[in-house]
Amino acid sequence: MANMPKYFIVEAQALPEVFLKVAEAKWLLDTGEAATVNEATKATGISRSAFYKYRDSITPFQNLLAGRILTFHLLLRDVTGLLSSILSIFANLGANILTINQTSPTNGLALVTVSAETEQNAELLLRQLRTIEGVLKAEILAG
Secondary structure (H helix, E strand, C coil): CCCCCCCCCCCHHHCCHHHHHHHHHHHHHHHCCCCCHHHHHHHHCCCHHHHHHHCCCCCCHHHHHCCEEEEEEEEEECCCCHHHHHHHHHHHCCCEEEEEEECCCECCEEEEEEEEEECCCHHHHHHHHHCCCCEEEEEEEEC
């Protein structure tokens, strides 16, 4: 194929296990859960040579969204200070908030949409948002 695409989007389940483990090792390094490549590869059960061989070949789709404007959709409990906690996550990760839209709480729940420009890994932002008590759902709508 002369015009073979350089990149593909492939469902994770279709990838060989080594690619998934390399992605996991990269995530451990990015989040600081592993301080060295040696620690990350031991934790994921792959060799360092496999890590170095494939590290530049696998990137989670959400990572491709870093450095762009992202729109997050959140379902929140109506709890005092919850939005402030959420905005602190964005601030701590260096995200620039562009817009915030919130519906009036109904039955103790509110929908919030936050658009932000960030250089951070979108998956890291999502993971941190999902750890906040009162955040029932967090996802990326657009980016």
